[in-house]
Amino acid sequence: MDLLTVRALDALIRGVDALPVTDHPFFFTWSPQATYRPTVLHGGEGVYLDTDDGRFLDMGALVYQANAGYAHPKIVSAIQSQAERLCFAMPGAVYPEKTELAQKLLAHAPPGFTKVFFTLGGSDANENALKMARMVTGRYKLVSRYRSYHGATMGAVTATGDWRRVAVEPGIPGVVHVMDLDHGVEGTQIPRVLELEGNVGAVLLESIVGANGVLIPSPDYFAKVRAACDAHGAMMIVDEVLVGFGRTGKWFGIEHWKDENGEAIVPDMITCGKAITGGYATLGAVLVHERVAQRFEEQCLVTGMTHYAHPLNVTAALATLKVYEDEKLIERAATLEAPFRASLERMREKMPDLITANRVRGLISGTDLTFDADGMNRLDEELRKRRVMTHLKRRVNALVLSPPLSISEDELADGMARVEEALEAVR
Ligand SMILES: Cc1ncc(COP(=O)(O)O)c(C=O)c1O
Numbered sequence: 001m002d003l004l005t006v007r008a009l010d011a012l013i014r015g016v017d018a019l020p021v022t023d024h025p026f027f028f029t030w031s032p033q034a035t036y037r038p039t040v041l042h043g044g045e046g047v048y049l050d051t052d053d054g055r056f057l058d059m060g061a062l063v064y065q066a067n068a069g070y071a072h073p074k075i076v077s078a079i080q081s082q083a084e085r086l087c088f089a090m091p092g093a094v095y096p097e098k099t100e101l102a103q104k105l106l107a108h109a110p111p112g113f114t115k116v117f118f119t120l121g122g123s124d125a126n127e128n129a130l131k132m133a134r135m136v137t138g139r140y141k142l143v144s145r146y147r148s149y150h151g152a153t154m155g156a157v158t159a160t161g162d163w164r165r166v167a168v169e170p171g172i173p174g175v176v177h178v179m180d181l182d183h184g185v186e187g188t189q190i191p192r193v194l195e196l197e198g199n200v201g202a203v204l205l206e207s208i209v210g211a212n213g214v215l216i217p218s219p220d221y222f223a224k225v226r227a228a229c230d231a232h233g234a235m236m237i238v239d240e241v242l243v244g245f246g247r248t249g250k251w252f253g254i255e256h257w258k259d260e261n262g263e264a265i266v267p268d269m270i271t272c273g274k275a276i277t278g279g280y281a282t283l284g285a286v287l288v289h290e291r292v293a294q295r296f297e298e299q300c301l302v303t304g305m306t307h308y309a310h311p312l313n314v315t316a317a318l319a320t321l322k323v324y325e326d327e328k329l330i331e332r333a334a335t336l337e338a339p340f341r342a343s344l345e346r347m348r349e350k351m352p353d354l355i356t357a358n359r360v361r362g363l364i365s366g367t368d369l370t371f372d373a374d375g376m377n378r379l380d381e382e383l384r385k386r387r388v389m390t391h392l393k394r395r396v397n398a399l400v401l402s403p404p405l406s407i408s409e410d411e412l413a414d415g416m417a418r419v420e421e422a423l424e425a426v427r
Pocket of ligand 1: 122123151152211273
């Protein structure tokens with residue numbers, strides 16, 4: 001019996017109207033399948049994506065990874081020539097691009113970082129950082145925020161504070177969530193929680209919270225967290241999966257924070273993913289500080305994957321990071337912050353009934369909207385009509401924008417005009 005017949009019978013038996021049917025033989029993520037609206041994707045160039053519904057201006061960088069834009073010839077040809085040169089490797093293999101990529105990542109990390117552990121994406125970067133923290137501290141407890149997303153695998157999703165955690169609870173043991181950055185919550189609860197909880201092995205935090213609405217901690221936040229971790233023997237792990245590689249106008253979001261002496265905040269580990277390859281391949285990484293790395297000189301590092309540092313992914317990352325450097329895309333994100341912020345603020349002044357706040361850093365913004373669910377659906381439609389892709393965060397009533405860092409000022413102005421028109425049309 002085919003799927004259609006099964007569904008029709010099911011509908012008959014249960015006395016409900018025939019269910020909508022998707023005819024795709026694969027799952028769509030984080031969604032009921034029947035109501036999902038997929039995008040039929042053909043290709044892309046620069047900041048544009050070609051779909052069945054026409055050419056879209058991408059103000060979202062797919063899901064925040066396409067920082068170099070689409071069809072970049074240098075990245076594409078690097079992958080092609082790597083495929084011809086060396087297209088396989090065992091985890092223990094050494095080859096030049098692997099070494100070069102690790103060196104480049106460490107060169108952009110805060111002072112004292114000496115080793116890289118490669119992963120397949122952001123979730124398993126967090127997963128492996130948590131494993132390393134357990135191995136080094138001998139403690140299993142973890143503190144993270146409710147307002148966070150850290151990935152879909154069991155450990156990372158347990159650390160996650162948002163709705164995606166709840167479906168698979170109880171998850172891993174020992175995770176304590178704090179209210180930091182939630183509406184109306186000032187400062188940080190972490191020092192007090194570490195004290196009361198005892199035996200916490202790690203604190204896992206996004207530097208700037210991305211998918212939960214772009215939340216930016218106060219200037220003294222990370223100095224306090226660092227001091228509390230030091231006082232209580234917990235590892236400080238900063239999740240840069242979404243904002244790392246230039247999204248905020250710096251290589252890593254944590255660089256926006258300094259301690260009271262104006263020195264860099266130095267975490268114990270930094271997790272990366274997404275824009276490390278610009279979306280051209282799939283890779284993540286854990287950057288590890290010397291004080292953690294040296295522990296594994298004698299102690300066994302009990303973790304690894306079959307596709308650890310696969311050459312195609314490594315080369316894609318190396319070529320992408322070179323594009324970020326050569327084309328000064330990270331500086332560009334910092335420069336474009338001013339016009340980006342100005343146009344968002346203009347919209348807020350024009351539509352104070354719709355827009356209650358903008359949070360902007362580099363080329364990522366979170367805009368709080370007063371729409372109800374119906375308003376959000378209508379906004380979605382109006383944005384689609386204007387062929388502009390964004391991130392509509394229905395659960396936190398926010399619009400998140402994150403264009404490729406390669407966007408020109410004119411393209412950015414065009415994107416902002418389309419967003420403004422869509423908001424006005426819903427109003
Ligand atoms: C902050 C953060 N951490 C981790 C992840 C998980 O990364 P991935 O989806 O590549 O596994 C994401 C993905 O959205 C993220 O935004």
